[in-house]
Amino acid sequence: MLNSKLVGASVARFGIAVILGTALVLAGCGGGDDTPDDVITDNVAPDEVASDDITSDDVADDSVRPDNVTSDEVTSDAVTSDEVTSDEVTSDEVTSDEVTSDEVTSDEVTSDEVTPQECDTGYVLEGDDCVDIDECVLGTHNCPADAVCKNTDGSFECECPAGFVWEGSACLDAAKWVVVTYFSGGIGMLDTDTMILHGPFLQGKLGYEGNMDVVVTPDGKTALISATENRFIYFVDISNPKEPSIKGNVLMPINPSGIAISADGEYAVAFGFGQHVVVIDIEAMSMVDLFDLAKMGFGHGELAPDGTVIISSFGQQSIGVLVLSENGELTFSGSLDLTEYALAPADIAVAPDGKTVLISGMQDVNSATKHPSQAPEVGDTPSFQLMVLEITSPGELEIKGVLTDIPRVVQSVAFDRAGRHAYMLGCGSIGGAAKKGLEEEEISGLLMVGNIESPGVFTFDSSRSAKLQSNSPFVLYSFNSLVVRDDKAFVGYSFNSMFGHANSAEFVSLVDLNTFVVKRVPVPGAVTSLARVPLNTTPANVLEGTASCVGACFEPSFFLGFNVAGFSHDQQCFCDADCALWGDCCDDYEDACSGCDPKTCTGGAVCVNSSDGYQCGCPQGSHKNNEDRCELDDVCGSEGGADLCGPNATCENQEVFGGHMCFCGEDSVWDGISGCMCALGFEEDGATCVDINECERNLHDCPEGTTCVNTPGWYRCQSPAP
Ligand SMILES: [Ca+2]
Ligand SMILES: [Ca+2]
Numbered sequence: 256m257l258n259s260k261l262v263g264a265s266v267a268r269f270g271i272a273v274i275l276g277t278a279l280v281l282a283g284c285g286g287g288d289d290t291p292d293d294v295i296t297d298n299v300a301p302d303e304v305a306s307d308d309i310t311s312d313d314v315a316d317d318s319v320r321p322d323n324v325t326s327d328e329v330t331s332d333a334v335t336s337d338e339v340t341s342d343e344v345t346s347d348e349v350t351s352d353e354v355t356s357d358e359v360t361s362d363e364v365t366s367d368e369v370t371p372q373e374c375d376t377g378y379v380l381e382g383d384d385c386v387d388i389d390e391c392v393l394g395t396h397n398c399p400a401d402a403v404c405k406n407t408d409g410s411f412e413c414e415c416p417a418g419f420v421w422e423g424s425a426c427l428d429a430a431k432w433v434v435v436t437y438f439s440g441g442i443g444m445l446d447t448d449t450m451i452l453h454g455p456f457l458q459g460k461l462g463y464e465g466n467m468d469v470v471v472t473p474d475g476k477t478a479l480i481s482a483t484e485n486r487f488i489y490f491v492d493i494s495n496p497k498e499p500s501i502k503g504n505v506l507m508p509i510n511p512s513g514i515a516i517s518a519d520g521e522y523a524v525a526f527g528f529g530q531h532v533v534v535i536d537i538e539a540m541s542m543v544d545l546f547d548l549a550k551m552g553f554g555h556g557e558l559a560p561d562g563t564v565i566i567s568s569f570g571q572q573s574i575g576v577l578v579l580s581e582n583g584e585l586t587f588s589g590s591l592d593l594t595e596y597a598l599a600p601a602d603i604a605v606a607p608d609g610k611t612v613l614i615s616g617m618q619d620v621n622s623a624t625k626h627p628s629q630a631p632e633v634g635d636t637p638s639f640q641l642m643v644l645e646i647t648s649p650g651e652l653e654i655k656g657v658l659t660d661i662p663r664v665v666q667s668v669a670f671d672r673a674g675r676h677a678y679m680l681g682c683g684s685i686g687g688a689a690k691k692g693l694e695e696e697e698i699s700g701l702l703m704v705g706n707i708e709s710p711g712v713f714t715f716d717s718s719r720s721a722k723l724q725s726n727s728p729f730v731l732y733s734f735n736s737l738v739v740r741d742d743k744a745f746v747g748y749s750f751n752s753m754f755g756h757a758n759s760a761e762f763v764s765l766v767d768l769n770t771f772v773v774k775r776v777p778v779p780g781a782v783t784s785l786a787r788v789p790l791n792t793t794p795a796n797v798l799e800g801t802a803s804c805v806g807a808c809f810e811p812s813f814f815l816g817f818n819v820a821g822f823s824h825d826q827q828c829f830c831d832a833d834c835a836l837w838g839d840c841c842d843d844y845e846d847a848c849s850g851c852d853p854k855t856c857t858g859g860a861v862c863v864n865s866s867d868g869y870q871c872g873c874p875q876g877s878h879k880n881n882e883d884r885c886e887l888d889d890v891c892g893s894e895g896g897a898d899l900c901g902p903n904a905t906c907e908n909q910e911v912f913g914g915h916m917c918f919c920g921e922d923s924v925w926d927g928i929s930g931c932m933c934a935l936g937f938e939e940d941g942a943t944c945v946d947i948n949e950c951e952r953n954l955h956d957c958p959e960g961t962t963c964v965n966t967p968g969w970y971r972c973q974s975p976a977p
Contacts, residue, residue: 377409402426418790428672428740432496432788434478435747435763436461436469437780442480444496445785447740450765450776456499460927461489463916467512468734468784472537473520475789477502479537481511481525481734485924486935488514488525490540493788501928503540506935507533508969513733515558522583524564526555526733532566534583546577546585547956555733557603557612561649563588565612567600574600574614578650588650596657598640602665602733605646607674610710612652615665615679616640639664639681645711655711662717663701667737669744670707677705677713678744678768680723680737700724702737702744702766721771723764734784742768747782859885876914890914901930903942920944922968936968 374385390396390411391404398404398413402421405412415426435443441458445451462482469480476494481487488511490502509529516523516537523535534544548566556566556575564577564585576588593600601617620638641658663681670677681701700723704716723746736747744766762775763782860873873885880886890896891906900906900917904925909916919931922944926932933944949955949970950963957963957972964971 375409397424399425425741430475430740430788430790432475432493433738433740433745434469434471434493434786434788435778435782436466436480436784438466438783439463439780440466440482441780442466442469442478442491442499443778443782444493444499445745445763446496447738447743447745452763452776452778453497454499455780457491457501457927459916460501461491462487462927465510466783468514469786470514470516470523470735471786471788472516473518473789477537478786478788479514479516479523479535481514481527482927483510483512483527485927486510487924487927488523488535489927490537496788504926504928505535505540505542506924506926506932507542508545508935509533513555513557513735515556515564517558517562517579518560522579524556524558524579524585526566532556532564532577532585534579534585536583543583544585545956546587548575549958555603557605559605559612559646560609561646563646563649563652565603565605565614565652567603567614570599572597572599574652576650576652586650591652591654593642596640596642598642598657600642602667604668604670604677606677606707606710607670607672608707608710610646611707611713612644612646613665613668613677613679613705613713614642614644615661616642617664620659637662641665641705641713641715643711643713653711655713658713658715660717661703661715662720663703665703667735669735669737669739671739675707677707678737678739679703679705680746700746702746702771719771721766721773723766723773724762724775735786736782736784738785738787739768740787744768745785747785858883876909888914900925903931922946934968 374380377388377390378385379388387406387408388395389406391406396404396411396413398411401419402413402415405414413421413426415421418429419426420429421427431447433445433447435445435452435454437443437455440461440463441455442461443452443454443456446453461480462485465482465484467481467483469478471478471493476492478491478493478499480489480491482489486507486509487504488507489504491499492502493499507525507527507529509525509527509531511525511527511533513526514523515526521537522543523537525533525535530548532546532548533542534546535541536543548568556564558564558579562579562581564579566575566577567573568575572593574591574593576590577585578588579585596616597618598614598616599618601615602613604613605611606613616639618639620640621636638659639661641661643655643658644652645655647653661679661681665679666682667680668677679702681703702721702723704719706714706716708714721744738745746764746766763778763785765774765776766772767774858879859877860879873879876890877885877887887908889908891899891908896906896915899915903923904917904919907916907918908914917925919925920943922934922937923931924934933939936947936949937944938947946965946967947954948965950965955963955970955972957970961972961974964973
């Protein structure tokens with residue numbers, strides 16, 4: 256399916272162009288040069304009206320009169336009422352007296368320049384007739400190489416490849432939505448056209464703490480979210496980005512952190528803390544295979560399109576390679592010992608070519624014993640490794656080289672859609688920075704760039720990077736916090752608040768990949784992971800209108816949960832009412848948000864900066880009581896509150912998570928959907944949950960020669976005493 260759009264401007268813009276063109280000059284459509292001959296249309300019209308938009312068809316003498324020119328439509332420097340006085344301005348009547356702007360002199364505007372025999376733009380005079388120019392045949396179109404030119408009567412169209420839309424000069428990625436997970440639960444939906452973050456949605460439904468990774472199925476309809484602490488993987492229907500809903504969940508035998516989805520969208524592979532790599536059937540929302548990592552310890556990993564699964568064990572300095580079969584089974588292929596490179600693997604990424612693999616090292620090349628969370632000394636130049644490998648066939652990897660001059664630990668990698676560039680989010684260190692007298696800059700995060708020349712051939716481009724907020728390298732979590740769409744990168748990963756670091760503002764950074772200028776968009780919570788949503792069947796413009804603005808900048812919180820965001824109930828937008836975009840409003844974010852002092856407001860109220868100073872108010876989910884203090888709303892005790900948590904669960908009012916949290920009894924967990932369920936390794940026995948004896952029931956997977964020993968919630972395999 257091809258997407259196409261007419262070349263040129265929107266209808267609304269066209270209308271303005273018509274009015275101006277007619278009222279003032281009525282010349283033909285000039286070019287864009289500022290030569291006196293061409294000045295006529297360009298200089299009298301406002302900047303935003305391109306001369307291309309005006310065709311002589313639209314500039315018919317009697318179709319538009321100056322009466323139609325209102326002050327709203329014409330900016331003052333383009334047309335003032337003094338300049339246009341006649342009710343009946345026609346081309347013959349435009350004289351030097353009527354057009355007095357400095358830029359247009361009488362010499363330039365004469366009726367001689369309008370040749371009656373001229374054809375409209377897009378047509379050419381043949382004999383006495385104006386006939387369409389076939390721009391596609393003549394090669395005078397401006398469609399890019401990846402678009403197809405289609406001739407139309409009087410113009411032409413550029414048809415972009417599937418998944419792209421024509422935006423007047425280029426084919427742009429039509430997939431604009433990005434899913435954002437908040438560390439403390441819930442998701443947001445980021446519209447990357449407007450940079451408006453919708454939500455948070457499903458607060459408290461996706462676990463209460465430690466939401467790590469999010470991935471989206473190739474059809475763009477389902478997001479899989481790892482709730483690390485709560486041991487669930489949740490399936491969220493995002494086919495309507497404005498109303499995400501939970502489809503189901505799977506309780507995991509590990510604390511899942513990273514998830515990868517197979518190329519066909521059938522299986523998800525989950526990595527995390529625990530002994531297993533887990534395969535999930537996405538359609539059935541159930542586990543289909545477990546791979547026991549045994550001695551490898553916990554790992555994290557990535558899945559290539561051909562089914563190659565790469566798992567890293569930083570402790571062992573090795574990589575394990577598995578293959579995911581078509582029916583969802585994992586088989587061991589081999590392992591690579593990296594001790595000779597002294598590489599402790601951190602992040603793994605597979606390029607769109609399906610062959611190039613990047614594995615970052617987490618230890619400073621110059622001081623390999625130092626953990627990256629330790630601050631560098633003044634004068635240190637941190638330097639980290641990046642190993643480049645190539646997948647030669649499913650389950651087979653070849654090391655192509657190791658770069659040793661990467662200035663940060665690479666934590667997340669995103670590729671452009673052509674697969675030529677790798678954008679890498681690298682984290683510095685925040686540990687003890689203040690003590691060691693380091694400047695923020697020296698430990699900043701970096702968005703770095705590499706080029707993929709051909710499969711397995713990678714070069715690092717040290718000339719291009721963007722400085723980002725400093726961030727602790729959480730090397731063990733293997734979630735992805737970087738999305739690239741066309742020439743913009745969106746970066747999350749703001750864990751600093753966990754450490755009470757001064758730079759704990761929570762935001763998504765927007766990086767222009769041409770200029771590497773960074774804009775920061777404040778968000779209500781620490782963002783762990785971002786995932787691009789491939790186009791689905793829902794129209795891309797499902798959202799009508801935008802969020803309402805409340806005229807205040809978001810004050811970042813040191814508290815991990817959702818809070819404040821002032822007095823907005825939708826928590827979507829905190830700009831002045833006349834700000835079109837967050838980005839614009841919050842350009843001056845730090846300055847604008849510097850008015851509040853933590854001591855300004857009392858009684859539990861929070862301070863929110865606004866355009867005319869600041870306001871004190873109770874955080875969302877609370878209200879001012881008779882003693883002038885903020886008090887939590889009684890969500891659990893309110894009407895319907897008893898049903899919020901389902902049977903057997905206890906409801907507790909909370910400042911976060913939609914005002915309440917649900918707690919279950921011993922050995923059971925709240926599933927976020929319908930109530931309490933037995934924790935993994937336990938089963939229902941009447942009203943309680945009891946341990947499953949895997950050994951007795953032969954449900955264990957202990958290797959031969961070992962003895963199964965039952966434990967509460969699981970089992971272990973004991974080797975015979977030597
Ligand atoms: Ca044409
Ligand atoms: Ca057990």
